Amino acid sequence: MLELHAITAGYDRRAPVVREVSLTVEPGEAVGLLGPSGCGKSTLARVAALLHRPDSGTLVLDGEPVRGWRHQAPRALRTAIGVVFQQPRLSSDPRLRLADLIAEPLRATGRREEAAGRVAELAAPLGLTPDLLRRRPHEVSDGQLQRACLARALALRPRWLICDEVTAMLDASTTAALVEAIEHYRSTTGAGLLAVGHDHTLLRRWCDRTVHWDALTSSDGHTTAALDVPASRSAR
Amino acid sequence: MTQRPEPPVLAVRGLSVRFLMPGGRQVAAVTDAHFDVAAGECLALIGESGCGKSVLASALLGLLPANARTAGRAHLGGLDLLTADERTLARTVRGRMIGLIPQSPAAHLTPVRTIRSHMEETVAQLTGVRGRAAVRTAAEAAAARAAFPAGHLDRYPHELSGGLAQRAATALALVGGAPLLLADEPTTGLDRDLVEHTVDELRRHVDVPAGAAGASPGAGSRRALLMITHDLTAAERIADRVAVMYAGRLVELADAKAFFGTPGPRHPYSRGLLRALPEREFTPIPGMPPELGDLPAGCDFAVRCERATDACGRRPRTTDSVACHHPYLPEGVRA
Numbered sequence: 001m002l003e004l005h006a007i008t009a010g011y012d013r014r015a016p017v018v019r020e021v022s023l024t025v026e027p028g029e030a031v032g033l034l035g036p037s038g039c040g041k042s043t044l045a046r047v048a049a050l051l052h053r054p055d056s057g058t059l060v061l062d063g064e065p066v067r068g069w070r071h072q073a074p075r076a077l078r079t080a081i082g083v084v085f086q087q088p089r090l091s092s093d094p095r096l097r098l099a100d101l102i103a104e105p106l107r108a109t110g111r112r113e114e115a116a117g118r119v120a121e122l123a124a125p126l127g128l129t130p131d132l133l134r135r136r137p138h139e140v141s142d143g144q145l146q147r148a149c150l151a152r153a154l155a156l157r158p159r160w161l162i163c164d165e166v167t168a169m170l171d172a173s174t175t176a177a178l179v180e181a182i183e184h185y186r187s188t189t190g191a192g193l194l195a196v197g198h199d200h201t202l203l204r205r206w207c208d209r210t211v212h213w214d215a216l217t218s219s220d221g222h223t224t225a226a227l228d229v230p231a232s233r234s235a236r
Numbered sequence: 237m238t239q240r241p242e243p244p245v246l247a248v249r250g251l252s253v254r255f256l257m258p259g260g261r262q263v264a265a266v267t268d269a270h271f272d273v274a275a276g277e278c279l280a281l282i283g284e285s286g287c288g289k290s291v292l293a294s295a296l297l298g299l300l301p302a303n304a305r306t307a308g309r310a311h312l313g314g315l316d317l318l319t320a321d322e323r324t325l326a327r328t329v330r331g332r333m334i335g336l337i338p339q340s341p342a343a344h345l346t347p348v349r350t351i352r353s354h355m356e357e358t359v360a361q362l363t364g365v366r367g368r369a370a371v372r373t374a375a376e377a378a379a380a381r382a383a384f385p386a387g388h389l390d391r392y393p394h395e396l397s398g399g400l401a402q403r404a405a406t407a408l409a410l411v412g413g414a415p416l417l418l419a420d421e422p423t424t425g426l427d428r429d430l431v432e433h434t435v436d437e438l439r440r441h442v443d444v445p446a447g448a449a450g451a452s453p454g455a456g457s458r459r460a461l462l463m464i465t466h467d468l469t470a471a472e473r474i475a476d477r478v479a480v481m482y483a484g485r486l487v488e489l490a491d492a493k494a495f496f497g498t499p500g501p502r503h504p505y506s507r508g509l510l511r512a513l514p515e516r517e518f519t520p521i522p523g524m525p526p527e528l529g530d531l532p533a534g535c536d537f538a539v540r541c542e543r544a545t546d547a548c549g550r551r552p553r554t555t556d557s558v559a560c561h562h563p564y565l566p567e568g569v570r571a
């Protein structure tokens with residue numbers, strides 16, 4: 001299970017964008033978290049992905065309470081989670097060929113020898129041909145680069161996937177293809193998914209269950225009206 | 237086809253763009269595009285990223301990189317945009333004849349200047365309004381036209397929400413009274429509510445007469461809007477007609493109602509795009525588009541197409557606005 005309990009997080013302790021939010025994803029479950037941009041849902045996703053330390057609250061991953069985020073997170077936990085973001089160009093090193101981009105997590109965890117085989121295995125179902133794998137990010141389209149970013153996220157066979165607006169920049173067919181690839185991975189591995197986005201139609205179609213940010217922040221008595229007022233006033 | 241009382245604002249004939257690459261390679265970014273956009277009309281140019289639609293927009297604005305070669309014509313107000321020199325493009329086309337609504341407005345605005353300063357500079361540049369007080373008034377009126385709140389005029393671009401930045405960009409695009417608005421992916425990254433709001437606003441600017449800031453209200457004829465987008469829902473909401481681009485070619489030009497409703501698109505690629513929508517079948521088109529530097533001899537869509545036959549080894553000609561050997565037939569017309 002992926003359990004977020006009473007998470008408060010943000011970039012300014014006096015005005016956290018996430019306040020006392022709790023959310024649970026069952027093993028193998030796909031949960032869609034809906035909310036307008038700027039509401040804090042991406043920050044919550046980063047907390048779940050071990051990329052952002054919350055100010056308070058707990059994250060329990062498959063029974064194990066998380067004590068460190070980013071480089072302080074234990075490797076076993078970090079490799080249990082795959083993350084894909086909205087903008088593939090911001091989350092990929094422009095100097096790397098796609099094959100090396102996908103292999104990054106394997107190299108980082110000292111599994112260099114496995115890399116070639118694993119990259120081929122990941123690339124084929126995503127339609128990434130050997131020719132595309134030899135190219136650098138500026139030589140491929142957004143859709144192709146996002147496919148590579150998904151392959152990278154799956155490289156270590158994570159039990160959890162966190163997807164933050166991963167299709168917001170993509171056309172309908174590429175969106176459907178990416179979702180199909182994610183669902184194929186989940187159906188063969190039983191991985192759970194937290195997909196964050198603002199497109200109701202998409203997330204309702206994709207996920208087992210969708211939750212709206214507003215419902216999340218007002219449940220168990222934690223009202224967060226401050227989220228709706230402009231930053232200048234909430235920072236008072 | 238709908239009756240058009242006025243001649244088209246923009247008439248594109250046989251527009252092609254080639255990029256010359258090192259080693260003598262060529263990339264066929266746009267090939268033989270033909271289309272019109274009339275006053276009071278919105279044409280949505282749809283297609284996936286890398287299909288050539290942004291290159292087409294850059295060609296119209298004269299903003300192609302140096303290694304690009306164009307062919308064909310693009311007539312706007314007695315001028316051929318493809319052969320006009322940079323001086324003409326800068327002085328009379330961009331802003332005055334074509335109002336550009338960019339993809340990420342915040343990035344387009346100068347970060348150290350307020351919205352008011354942007355508006356006033358553009359008013360002074362593009363209209364006959366002179367004198368501090370008059371420019372100030374005209375700038376405020378221009379902002380109001382795009383529903384940009386007066387109370388936010390003294391803010392800096394980074395202090396605006398995505399929606400307000402989009403309105404500021406739209407206000408700037410409207411200042412010169414340009415007969416053609418060119419919106420490049422105006423809804424990317426916006427929430428659905430904001431998408432709807434943005435396209436409704438754009439539609440309003442097509443439906444009311446143009447006229448530069450400071451001109452008497454109602455002066456001039458209506459604007460034409462060319463909207464480039466991969467957002468089919470936004471296109472459906474705003475467009476009168478749809479042009480579908482695949483691998484650098486317009487494969488279908490259709491009335492928006494017929495395209496999104498019944499009988500639906502006629503080109504197999506267009507059908508596939510609509511089928512991929514989460515509110516429809518949510519099934520992707522198999523495979524990926526071909527490389528623009530390495531296009532097949534026959535139909536560019538053949539390897540992905542469920543209707544492909546041997547005939548598709550030859551390139552289909554555009555007949556009745558569809559480039560396909562085996563288009564879906566409009567029901568009851570020729571079935």
Ligand code: SF4
Pocket residue numbers: 503504505535536537538539541542543544545547548552559560561562563
């Ligand atoms: S010409 Fe043939 S391959 Fe191309 S879209 Fe039509 S049916 Fe499909």
